[in-house]
Amino acid sequence: MPLSQLARYLPILDWGRRYDRGQFTGDMLAAVIVTIMLIPQSLAYALLAGMPPEAGIYASIAPIVLYAIFGTSRALAVGPVAVVSLMTAAAVGEIAQSGTAGYTAAALTLAFISGAMLLALGLFRLGFLANFLSHPVIAGFITASGILIAASQLRHILGIDAEGHTLVEILVSLWTHLNEVNLITVVLGVTSTGFLFWVRGGLEPLLRRMGLGRRLAGIGAKMGPVLAIVGTTLAVWAFELGEKGVAIVGAVPQSLPPLTFPTVSPDLVLQLFVPALLISIIGFVESISVAQTLAAKKRQRIDPDQELIGLGSANLGAAFTGGFPVTGGFSRSVVNFDAGAETPAAGAFTAVGLAFTALFLTPLIYFLPKAALAATIIVAVLSLVDFSILRRAWTFSHADFAAVSVTILLTLLLGVEAGVTAGVVTSIFVHLYKTSRPHLAVVGRVPGTEHFRNVLRHKVETQPHVLSLRIDESLYFPNARFLEDQLARYAAEKAELTDVVLMFSAVNEIDLSALESLETINTRLNDAGVRLHLSEVKGPVMDRLKRSHFLEELSGDVFLSQHEAVCKLADPGTRSDQSARQFT
Known part of the structure; x- marks a missing residue:
């Protein structure tokens, strides 16, 4: 096979042969910044997915490397993201109890099925299928998911046991256990949440007043979660708050990602097939949107079908290295871009940084309170909530308004799987309805x-x-x-x-x-x-x-x-x- 044709499936052969020292410098700087940001994010999204904290780090190592080899975006940072983590918890939670070996095995299988689907879609050049999920429906689903995610993390802010996959179940469970609230946990959680909200709007102007340039101040402001993690961890360690009922991360293995094998029993695959398909669709749509937005700023080209292959490979990598389903994340990709990432090698360098963390730095997060991780998740996902889509849809098209409304309501009341399924069906129905009555x-x-x-x-x-x-x-x-x-x-x-x-x-x-x-x-x-x-x-x-x-x-x-x-x-x-x- 000619090199040019091989480079179509291995983009690394294209940008890799032109790699120079200037690009190396930009990629290394971006990798350091993104690594620092990814550590708390990975832990937080593992918590959201119901996985052990180290799984979040594992899910950010091999997948990033594989995407760097097969992906076409120069700035996309692949790893756990909020919506996909929530969908993982909802799907796997129906099969096994969180914290059990069966739960971990099901999460690995979910990543494997999702990866296989994405890879197959890419090889057969079927990326256009994602177009059947309209933007208003995606916006509605993400808004509802943001509310669900924030509500699900309130139990960690309050220090109580609660569960549920729908908004009603979560609120009822929180109300039932309200008498178990741990006040010290509440103080930590509320303080962290308030600090992180302030960071979003107040830290960058403060850094600018201190003399930092716009770019460095913007990047520094995005490091707010790291400050919250460090501050709350020191507080728990110094005042021995773990002995006073504050839930902490605890011992995290010091090791590189293990070699794991998903369970491919027919019954489990059948149970996870639909959730894996929905995760694949949502993950691809979110990832390709971010990749194309960033690529447009530098007049670069994104190949949607090759992106499917890159994301599919990343998910297969997660399945065989102790992770769970992943996709391209918006916040870390923007940080990667702003920090000066020139090529996908920045992702590979980030993976090296995370591997170093997994080997040597995990003892430092022993006293990390789960309330701080929950605060990180809440602040991140609430920025995704956008009810203005309802007003815009009503003004522009009543059919789109109906699709958005159905998606939001069913996601909140019946769960993410029902919500995204309704979104896909409604998108197709609206399209058929509009074209069935041509003007x-x-x-x-x-x-x-x-x-x-x-x-x-x-x-x-x-x-x-x-x-x-x-x-x-x-x-x-x-x-x-x-x-x-x-x-x-x-x-x-x-x-x-x-x-x-x-x-x-x-x-x-x-x-x-x-x-x-x-x-x-x-x-x-x-x-x-x-x-x-x-x-x-x-x-x-x-x-x-x-x-x-x-x-x-x-x-x-x-x-x-x-x-x-x-x-x-x-x-x-x-x-x-x-x-x-x-x-x-």
Whole structure:
């Protein structure tokens, strides 16, 4: 296989042969900063996923390296993220109890299935399937997930035992155990949360006033969680708060990621198949959005299908090294980009830093309170909550508003799996509904021009015996019958009708069902003494029509332009009828 073709599947062969010292310097600086940021994040998201804390670090080592080899983004940082961690906990929690060997095995299997799915989609170049999940639905799902995640972490802030995968279950469980609140934990959790909220808006201006540049101040502000982790850990150690009921991380193994093997029993795979599919879709959509946003800033190109291969490899790596499902994270990717990452090698250097942490620094987090990790998660996910999407969707499209509302409500009331499933189904349903009723406009000529516009919006010239109808949608099986019904209605309303011209300027595709509908329309109009014509037919559509008998049986003609059609069909003995009214 030629090197250029091999580089298509191994992007490292492309950027790696041009790697220089300047890029190395930028990548190393970014890796140091992202490593410091990733340590508390990895621990926090492991807590959210119901996994032991070291699993978060493990899930950030091999996956990053594999993505650096197979991925196309220069700045994307792969690892555990909030939404995917929540979906992992929801899926695996239905199978085993958190903290058990069965739970860990199920999480590994979930990562394996997700990775295999992503890899298969990439190899067969099926990345376009993610387009069926609309942006409003994604925004609604992430908003609801942010609320669920924040609510689920309140138990760690309060120092109580609570559980549940829906908002109602979580709130009821919190209320039931409210008498078990540990006040010292509350102080730690609330203080950490308040500090982290202040960091988001107050630390950067403070650092700027201290003389730091905009870039360094921005990066420093994103290191707020590290300060919270260090401060609360020292407080727990100094005042022996662990003996006063404050939940701490405890002993974390000092080792590199172990070699693990997912369980591939048919029953477990069947149970996890749908959750893995949903995790794959959500993870890919989130990752590709971040990657394309950052790539656009440097005029770089992202290959969605190769991204599927990169993310699939990363998840397979997590499955075999003690991790859980991963994807590209927004916050760490932005930090990676802002810190000067030039190539995916920055991710590989980050993995080295995390491996060093796993080997030598884990004893330092023994006294880390879980309340501080919960505060880190809450502050991170609340920034994802955006109820303004409801207002924007209502203003722009009631159908999109319905899709967003259904997604948010079902995610909160029935859980993430039901929510994202409803989102996918609703997105497809909304698309089919919109395209099943294509906009059809009766058009006329704008006086003195060759332009044709909707008679309900402009003063135009029309002819009583000619119906010019513009079809503003491709024709396929959901809307073919609609066109038949509308044309029959128009023909019945105009007794003087002799010609119908279908303006195909917006028709990009015709399938077999639509072709059969056109044949039916041609036959019915011909039987009624009305000729059917086409105008402004695009080349690919004409090629498709030529492969059938439709053009041979067409009662009228095919015109290059609508103007040509109207001129040739004009009755010299009849004056053009110019509408005297401005419609809206």
